[in-house]
Amino acid sequence: MLRILLVADTHLGFDLPARPRSDRLRRGPDFFARFRDALEPARRGEVDLVVHGGDLLFRSRVPASLVAAALEPLLELADRGVPVVLVPGNHERSALPCPLLAAHDHLHVLDRPRTVRLRLAGLDVAVSGFPCERDDIRARFPQLLAATGWQAPADVHLLCMHQTVEGASVGPTGFVFRGGPDVLPAGSIPRGFAAVLAGHIHRHQVLTRDLAGRRLAAPVVYPGSTERTSFAERFEPKGFVVLEIEPSPTGEGRLAGLAFHELPARPMAVVEVAVAGLGPDALARRLGELLGGLPRNAVVQLRCRGRLEAGSESTLRVGALRGLHPPEMLVSVRLASPDGLVDRPDEAGAGGMDEVLVLG
Ligand SMILES: [Mn+2]
Numbered sequence: 001m002l003r004i005l006l007v008a009d010t011h012l013g014f015d016l017p018a019r020p021r022s023d024r025l026r027r028g029p030d031f032f033a034r035f036r037d038a039l040e041p042a043r044r045g046e047v048d049l050v051v052h053g054g055d056l057l058f059r060s061r062v063p064a065s066l067v068a069a070a071l072e073p074l075l076e077l078a079d080r081g082v083p084v085v086l087v088p089g090n091h092e093r094s095a096l097p098c099p100l101l102a103a104h105d106h107l108h109v110l111d112r113p114r115t116v117r118l119r120l121a122g123l124d125v126a127v128s129g130f131p132c133e134r135d136d137i138r139a140r141f142p143q144l145l146a147a148t149g150w151q152a153p154a155d156v157h158l159l160c161m162h163q164t165v166e167g168a169s170v171g172p173t174g175f176v177f178r179g180g181p182d183v184l185p186a187g188s189i190p191r192g193f194a195a196v197l198a199g200h201i202h203r204h205q206v207l208t209r210d211l212a213g214r215r216l217a218a219p220v221v222y223p224g225s226t227e228r229t230s231f232a233e234r235f236e237p238k239g240f241v242v243l244e245i246e247p248s249p250t251g252e253g254r255l256a257g258l259a260f261h262e263l264p265a266r267p268m269a270v271v272e273v274a275v276a277g278l279g280p281d282a283l284a285r286r287l288g289e290l291l292g293g294l295p296r297n298a299v300v301q302l303r304c305r306g307r308l309e310a311g312s313e314s315t316l317r318v319g320a321l322r323g324l325h326p327p328e329m330l331v332s333v334r335l336a337s338p339d340g341l342v343d344r345p346d347e348a349g350a351g352g353m354d355e356v357l358v359l360g
Contacts, residue, residue: 001244001245001256002120002246003046003121004049004051004197004242004243005041005051006221007039007223008055008198008199008224008225009089009199010034010227011057011091014031014058014229015027030227036073045082049084049118052074052085053200054088055225056092057097068101077106078104078106078107079104079106083118083120085108085110087129087132088110088111088132088162093134094134113147114128124153124155126150126156126157128145128157128160130145130148130161131162132162132163132200142188145159156194156252157194158196159193159195160196161199164183164184165184165196166179166210168201169203170232186210186211187210187216191217195219197221198221199223201224202229204238204239207219208220224237224239225238226265227265231268231299234269237260239260240260241258243257243258266297267297267299268300269294269298269299269301273304273305275304279311283309284320284324287321290302291329294329298330300325300330300332302333304316304333
């Protein structure tokens with residue numbers, strides 16, 4: 001039995017500025033802590049292989065020191081002889097920055113379409129994959145797959161990629177990806193793989209059927225991200241996956257077991273507050289009540305509905321807000337405008353994420 005630890009979308013470097021412009025609490029260290037938590041079973045020697053499904057880093061232009069810090073937990077495992085396979089994701093612009101930092105006999109970066117052949121748990125294991133294709137995975141998948149040379153004989157075949165597969169779902173309303181050049185049709189995945197190990201979709205899920213209900217040639221496993229990177233992920237548990245693969249008579253291996261391990265990611269909450277008619281003190285009391293009912297370490301977005309009373313603006317300033325919640329809570333504010341909700345101007349710079357990040 002082959003045991004694989006699959007982790008992805010760790011987005012290291014998120015909210016971790018080299019030169020912070022304010023002294024507010026940062027989420028950056030959480031991302032590193034969750035990554036280390038996720039690798040714990042590998043450090044304990046409980047798995048034969050670790051696969052990182054991509055988006056190790058939160059973006060592509062990063063200092064070498066961040067790349068080194070991000071690779072360190074993986075290199076530690078490689079030093080112990082645990083093989084690690086890493087897929088460059090879209091946030092790496094499909095190539096790991098400072099690739100020489102990843103040079104290690106047991107760390108395999110899928111920096112081009114290729115197949116890594118490993119002898120694990122008494123089995124010949126072929127791990128195939130390619131870096132994130134950002135333009136047209138629908139059109140390019142057949143060539144990328146062929147270029148990996150995946151079809152040479154092995155006991156177990158695995159496919160690793162950082163892509164959206166048709167049928168994957170995201171967000172609080174469960175949006176389902178159905179088409180487009182950046183979505184891989186589920187039927188494109190050929191027979192011959194025990195499983196597809198994938199990153200890019202931040203919600204943990206396992207796809208086994210296409211949109212028409214037909215069984216996929218191989219299950220597509222998304223471990224999801226290890227910390228919440230936007231408020232759209234607020235209802236999702238975060239974690240990593242351990243897969244058990246056994247040899248099969250047909251020669252590609254078979255997924256025999258899969259366990260999702262939840263990590264203590266920061267809870268997130270979106271809180272609406274009706275501000276009309278509340279003077280500064282009344283608003284402070286109301287916010288204190290609302291924030292007091294949330295987990296102490298929550299990341300909170302306050303959405304103010306209605307017209308803010310003259311003078312109540314001061315209650316929403318960073319310094320004043322800090323007095324209303326536990327020190328480990330992160331609070332951002334959105335105010336209503338005639339066009340809908342707007343970010344308070346001093347909270348700009350959320351690091352390329354789709355929601356405003358934090359302050360307070
Ligand atoms: Mn990602």
